[in-house]
Amino acid sequence: MTDPLDTVFAALADPTRRAILSMLLEDDMAVTDVAEPFQMSLAGISKHLAILAGAGLITQEKRGRVKWCKLEPDALRAASVWMQGFGQFEPVNLDAFERFLAAELPGEDEGLAVQGD
Amino acid sequence: MTDPLDTVFAALADPTRRAILSMLLEDDMAVTDVAEPFQMSLAGISKHLAILAGAGLITQEKRGRVKWCKLEPDALRAASVWMQGFGQFEPVNLDAFERFLAAELPGEDEGLAVQGD
DNA sequence: GGCATATTCAACCATCCGGTTGACGATTGC
DNA sequence: GCAATCGTCAACCGGATGGTTGAATATGCC
Structure with a gap:
């Protein structure tokens, strides 16, 4: 695992880690606070x-x-550039992103186990 | 591993698989031809x-x-949207992508083992 | 000093992953 | 029909991953 893309994509492949990133979008957090909503x-x-730090994501x-x-x-950035090259996606659609967050963010109001099921 | 993002990112985390995707950018290929440049x-x-098919990438x-x-x-697309939400990256830079391909594409003119090491 | 809080370390476990080899099932072509 | 080609399946292997628990290390507070 040498290529930075390896570590970045591998880090993003875990739903817990993506949820953590989503949480950190809102604000910096202490480790204990990050852990709080997870049953882990x-x-x-x-x-x-x-792992996230190793990938440079935090x-x-x-x-x-x-x-x-x-x-x-x-x-x-590098990973995003790589991906966009395949899709020629239209310019960033932040609304779509909001919907994603809504679907992915740990339901901070209930038990939560990263993913429903 | 239920979330589609899980499988997509996991699929992208392997350099061999990213190289395969890059090759398929140019044209559809038979399995044997895909395998040819790799020492695998x-x-x-x-x-x-x-795995790529399981992630829907091919x-x-x-x-x-x-x-x-x-x-x-x-x-x-979904993965790209997710990622862009974090970075508010400037609009797609295809030149940067070309550079990436140059760095990542299996050197079709030499032995190749996915990454030079 | 002494206790509580914040975080990591170390060992361990089950499972997944990337890879191999060898046998097998289709399909094609002579 | 038979042999070669294309591709997958099954079993196996070593090493990474995701998780746990319990002890250890800092730091802060009184």
Whole structure:
């Protein structure tokens, strides 16, 4: 796994990690807060965050005993360019993206296990 | 692995599979021809193609004893929309894409093992 | 100092993944 | 009919992944 695209796409292939990225869209978060909505151990989330950081999709900065996670959307640029080359997609459709978020975001108001089923 | 994004991103995470997609950009190909530039067994390539087909990134149609593989760029649309939402990337830059292809495409003129290493 | 909080480390487990080889099922062509 | 070609299936292997638990390491607070 040398190519950056490998690690980026692999990181994006997991629904938990995509959900985390969606959460970080709204604001930077501490590890514990990231983990809160998931029914998964903190260590598990910590691993996911390490993978996201390894792919450059987030950065983590420790302030005091709290480690803050910050989205790094630039890391997606290369992957996005690669993908768009195949589809000649029309210009970004943010409405479609909103719909995606609605479908993908952990239902912050109920139990949640990343995906319904 | 239920979400289509899971399978699409997972399929894209492998350099062999991305190389195959790049090859199919140019034209539809038979399985044997897809396999030719790789130093990998036909069965191995066949598995990769099955994964790409499972993600909807290609379709396969059998004509006679030859199975033709066809790129299905539409399958990337959802993933592309998802990604672009994070970056608000500037409009598609096809030049950047060409550079990517140049870097990623199997060097059809030498041995090749997906990545030079 | 001593306890609580925040996060990771280490070991472990089950499962998936990428790859191989060898046998097999279709299809074509002589 | 028979042999060659195209492609997949099945079994197997080693290594990565996603998850767990329990101990360990920092840091903050009183």
